[in-house]
Structure formats: structure tokens, C-alpha cells
Amino acid sequence: MRSHVCPVHRRAVHDGRVAELTPRLRRRIEDDFSPGSAEMVLSYLGALADSAYAGQGRERLQAAVVLASRGQWDRFKSTMQLLKLDWRDVLMAGGLGEDDWRAVLDAELGASTD
Numbered sequence: 001m002r003s004h005v006c007p008v009h010r011r012a013v014h015d016g017r018v019a020e021l022t023p024r025l026r027r028r029i030e031d032d033f034s035p036g037s038a039e040m041v042l043s044y045l046g047a048l049a050d051s052a053y054a055g056q057g058r059e060r061l062q063a064a065v066v067l068a069s070r071g072q073w074d075r076f077k078s079t080m081q082l083l084k085l086d087w088r089d090v091l092m093a094g095g096l097g098e099d100d101w102r103a104v105l106d107a108e109l110g111a112s113t114d
Contacts, residue, residue, distance in 0.1 A: 021045060022059050024109040025066065032071035041066070041076055054087045061087060063105055064094025 021029075021042060029045075030038050045062045053061050065083060068090060069076040083090045091097035095104050106112060 021062060022109075022112070024112065025059055025063055028063070028109050029066055032066065032069070033073070033076075037073045037076070040073070041069075044076075044080065052083060052087070056087060056091070060096055060101060060105065061090065063109060064091045064096045067095055067108055068093035 026042065029041050032038075033041055045065065048062075061083075065076065065079045068079045079090060079093065082093065088097065091101070095101075095108070098104075
């Protein structure tokens with residue numbers, strides 16, 4: 001697998017250990033972003049270190065980044081920077097920071113089949 005440098009984190013994006021994104025989140029990314037940007041978003045989210053999730057569910061935090069980005073590459077990069085500072089702000093920006101986050105997630109991505 002060929003590595004390339006993530007402009008957000010200034011480090012290799014792929015190290016051979018890419019986390020899986022849920023099918024419904026993958027669909028949302030492919031719907032929201034242009035094809036080239038969607039591939040980059042999938043790559044960057046899949047390459048996030050476990051520590052980036054701060055004990056939160058992967059899909060919830062990944063979806064918050066995607067929803068806050070609104071299909072715009074520049075917003076995605078900014079949201080990834082925000083994630084490095086405070087994951088709670090990312091949840092709020094993505095609309096997943098309140099007690100109803102599960103219902104919001106299902107409304108945004110479709111019902112989970114898990």
C-alpha cells in the first residue's frame with residue numbers, strides 16, 4: 001500500500017491499519033463529497049488513531065466530522081483540526097453533542113442495521 005501525507009496531520013495517512021467505516025457513513029460521505037474528496041475523507045477518517053476518539057464511539061465522532069463538513073473539503077480539514085483540539089466541539093458542530101444524538105445520527109445516515 002502506498003502512503004501519502006495527510007495535509008491536515010502532516011503525517012502518513014496509510015500505515016496499513018485502516019479502521020472500517022460503517023456502510024451508512026460511507027454512503028453519506030460518497031453522497032456529500034465530490035469523488036476525489038470522498039476518497040480522501042474516507043482515507044483520513046479510517047486512519048484516525050484510537051486516541052482521537054477519546055472514548056467516544058467511532059461512528060459518532062466520524063459522522064460528526066462529516067456532518068459538520070457539509071460536503072466541503074475545506075470545512076473537513078478545519079473540522080479535523082478542531083478534532084485535535086476538542087472532540088466535544090466536533091460533536092456539537094456535527095449536531096451529535098446532545099442526548100438525542102442516536103436519533104439524529106439515524107435521521108442523518110439512515111437506520112443502523114447493526
